[in-house]
Amino acid sequence: MINVEYVNPFIAATLQALEVMAGLRPTRGSPFAKVTCVAKGDISGVISLTGDDTVGSVALTFSEGLARRLYSSMVGEVASTLSREVKDAVGEVANMIAGGAKAVLVQSGHSFRIGIPVVVMGKNHLIDHKGVMPCLVVPFQLEDDTFWLEVTLKSR
């Protein structure tokens, strides 16, 4: 069973990060639980969460077009490819989401460290978080585009 208490701070942090960093206001879709995380995308930022009592990971998966749009909105420059700058932007957004969620979760006694962002690229790649807990996938809609937030978090 997914503990919603864990997940809501990540959803709130995603909306906040996109708005603050890029002026984008995506619409949140309905979360669903999966035993395997299977968001298919072109670029993902993945961050590991490890603490004394809590372990998990968070991933943010974009299509190439949406990642380039995110970068353009953040920086004000057009990116015609998945350049190093776009990859860095995806890593930064994932980092800000993990940090924002951590700041909320620490107040309810869940303390963990945030790992360095790992950015994965490749057409239709899949990410599988090998937790014992299932993973909560939250789709976000930005006009015609969708991106996915995946959170898996469990007590040790």
Next chain:
Amino acid sequence: MINVEYVNPFIAATLQALEVMAGLRPTRGSPFAKVTCVAKGDISGVISLTGDDTVGSVALTFSEGLARRLYSSMVGEVASTLSREVKDAVGEVANMIAGGAKAVLVQSGHSFRIGIPVVVMGKNHLIDHKGVMPCLVVPFQLEDDTFWLEVTLKSR
């Protein structure tokens, strides 16, 4: 500059994990440092390392054929696709490598926690560890096949 003291335990743990878990004895190639980690593969196991004084990540990247061979050697059953069992095997091997390296590094005062394995699939995907430190890539040869160990680790 890469601190070799950090990397050698991961190389030793890779050779040990492959031999103990699968009876495979790959040959180690020459390590090289990259600012961006760019091992191209079909399936990777990625593990985040986070501690008080040390932060980084380790990734193990295989072709599909080699991942299936690894699984077959571990379990004694043929895998004709990148099944859930093959993915689990890649995550397990990455976990064993991180654990083996940790056991050595803790003796020299480098203490860190091991995150949950994240397994990435997708033809020719790339993994980019967003560390400040460059990443050391170590190719391993198993007859005609190559797989890659990537380690990035730095003091906070």
